[in-house]
Amino acid sequence: MQGICKLCNKEGTLKESHFIPKFIGKWIKKTSITGFLRENNDIHKRKQDIAKEYWLCGECEGLFSNWERQFANNIFHPFVDDNKSKASYENWMPKFCASISWRTLTYIRSKNPELKGSDEDYKLLDAAESHLAKYLLGENKYLEHYKQHVFPLEEIESTTQAGLPPNINRYFLRVMAMDIINNSENIYIYTKLPRFIILGVVKSSESQDMRSSQIREKSGKIKPRDYWWPEGFISYIVEKTEEISAKSKAITEKDGKKFEEFILKNPDKAANSKQFEAFIHDYEMFGDDVFR
Numbered sequence: 143m144q145g146i147c148k149l150c151n152k153e154g155t156l157k158e159s160h161f162i163p164k165f166i167g168k169w170i171k172k173t174s175i176t177g178f179l180r181e182n183n184d185i186h187k188r189k190q191d192i193a194k195e196y197w198l199c200g201e202c203e204g205l206f207s208n209w210e211r212q213f214a215n216n217i218f219h220p221f222v223d224d225n226k227s228k229a230s231y232e233n234w235m236p237k238f239c240a241s242i243s244w245r246t247l248t249y250i251r252s253k254n255p256e257l258k259g260s261d262e263d264y265k266l267l268d269a270a271e272s273h274l275a276k277y278l279l280g281e282n283k284y285l286e287h288y289k290q291h292v293f294p295l296e297e298i299e300s301t302t303q304a305g306l307p308p309n310i311n312r313y314f315l316r317v318m319a320m321d322i323i324n325n326s327e328n329i330y331i332y333t334k335l336p337r338f339i340i341l342g343v344v345k346s347s348e349s350q351d352m353r354s355s356q357i358r359e360k361s362g363k364i365k366p367r368d369y370w371w372p373e374g375f376i377s378y379i380v381e382k383t384e385e386i387s388a389k390s391k392a393i394t395e396k397d398g399k400k401f402e403e404f405i406l407k408n409p410d411k412a413a414n415s416k417q418f419e420a421f422i423h424d425y426e427m428f429g430d431d432v433f434r
């Protein structure tokens with residue numbers, strides 16, 4: 143399809159690209175109980191695929207896929223498949239994170255042209271979108287204050303935090319989501335992947351406190367450490383996790399039956415899936431509350 147590439151603004155043949163990298167949707171499908179991508183997005187339809195549109199030219203798509211491959215091979219798969227919790231990265235990591243944040247920002251804005259917020263916020267989002275695009279194209283050398291943060295997530299076995307919803311492990315380990323989150327002080331671009339949250343700064347008064355999650359421009363390490371979560375972040379996550387649980391309850395009876403039948407017919411596939419494993423982590427922590 144001919145069109146204008148959203149990243150470089152040049153006219154050319156556009157490729158069909160995914161907003162959340164394809165290897166992530168593939169992994170979720172492969173490790174789900176039924177082999178469909180139905181766990182958490184649009185619960186009424188078994189989604190075969192995640193949001194994709196014609197919006198990047200071949201050259202820009204090529205840039206993205208190179209960083210994606212590095213992230214997939216060096217971080218994502220070792221963490222999700224082999225339970226690794228440490229990894230080193232080079233310059234592809236800030237690029238990958240910025241490409242994710244840019245995609246989320248562009249996607250959310252295209253779906254909500256009148257995104258709530260003041261005129262000033264609107265200008266800030268414009269400026270962020272343009273700075274990130276130039277950074278991805280190599281026209282801006284540094285991220286400057288549009289820092290990228292990564293929070294690796296592990297299953298929770300116990301917590302002192304009261305009021306965590308009983309599907310929290312499934313949210314941490316399985317869910318994909320894109321959003322822009324803000325309060326009066328801060329605006330962040332939020333991308334949730336299985337086992338990771340990528341947070342892109344648009345405006346933040348908490349940069350100093352958040353240093354432990356900040357992705358370095360040249361090279362660095364992801365490892366277990368004390369992460370400082372931005373203000374309101376935990377309540378946001380709890381709210382989203384509860385929304386998913388409410389949506390799951392709205393599954394039509396017919397869909398629920400099909401799901402049950404599949405499990406009865408394929409007990410081994412179900413028991414060995416990562417989706418089931420995430421459910422068991424919740425069950426071990428919350429007991430019968432997971433069925434409520």
Ligand SMILES: [Zn+2]
Nearest residue numbers: 147150199202
């Ligand atoms: Zn392009």
